[in-house]
Amino acid sequence: MFRYITIAVLIAAATSEVIFEGPCPDVKPIENFEFEAYGGTWYEMAKYPNAGEEGARGKCTMAEYTINGEKGKVRNSHVIDAVRHYISGDLTLVAPAKVMLTYTFGGQSKNSYLTILDTDYKSYSIGYSCKYFKDGNKHQVFAWIKSRSKKLDCEAKYKVDNYLRTSKVLDSDKFVLNDYSDVACSAPSTKTITEFLK
Numbered sequence: 079m080f081r082y083i084t085i086a087v088l089i090a091a092a093t094s095e096v097i098f099e100g101p102c103p104d105v106k107p108i109e110n111f112e113f114e115a116y117g118g119t120w121y122e123m124a125k126y127p128n129a130g131e132e133g134a135r136g137k138c139t140m141a142e143y144t145i146n147g148e149k150g151k152v153r154n155s156h157v158i159d160a161v162r163h164y165i166s167g168d169l170t171l172v173a174p175a176k177v178m179l180t181y182t183f184g185g186q187s188k189n190s191y192l193t194i195l196d197t198d199y200k201s202y203s204i205g206y207s208c209k210y211f212k213d214g215n216k217h218q219v220f221a222w223i224k225s226r227s228k229k230l231d232c233e234a235k236y237k238v239d240n241y242l243r244t245s246k247v248l249d250s251d252k253f254v255l256n257d258y259s260d261v262a263c264s265a266p267s268t269k270t271i272t273e274f275l276k
Contacts, residue, residue, distance in 0.1 A: 107175030
């Protein structure tokens with residue numbers, strides 16, 4: 079998997095958002111999704127860059143899910159300039175393998191939707207989201223490759239690589255790798271995100 083992604087990162091220094099013409103495509107989520115089994119900590123191995131996550135600046139990125147039935151809580155964080163930034167929200171399972179994430183600041187709420195395309199729950203996950211801009215008839219794609227540890231094991235790499243190779247909605251060239259080095263993860267201070275970045 080990262081064989082393809084690493085090449086893309088070396089070629090494309092710029093990390094622009096991934097936007098296409100037309101409406102969001104139909105995607106096939108994983109079958110028989112087990113929401114509660116998806117709970118726990120996930121480490122972001124790679125993603126499509128987006129302004130909502132400050133492009134590619136955020137390093138050592140984590141998502142912590144606490145799930146009870148079809149509801150739950152999420153705590154996302156990443157490190158920028160030695161500061162770990164946190165944002166917390168609510169989870170609701172709204173369709174098979176489709177989760178609504180709700181963040182609220184100053185009495186205003188914002189929803190986004192995460193579709194789980196593939197996961198084995200214990201080592202890797204591939205997530206997808208899409209936002210349609212009706213005025214310009216364009217859509218933005220968000221995608222994440224996550225791991226239960228700070229490094230994907232060989233079996234998980236093989237499964238992710240195989241999924242990306244055959245996927246009709248994800249392009250491995252668009253992914254940007256995360257950084258879990260000691261320097262990137264060093265964060266003596268923390269900050270709570272209190273506004274929508276986009």
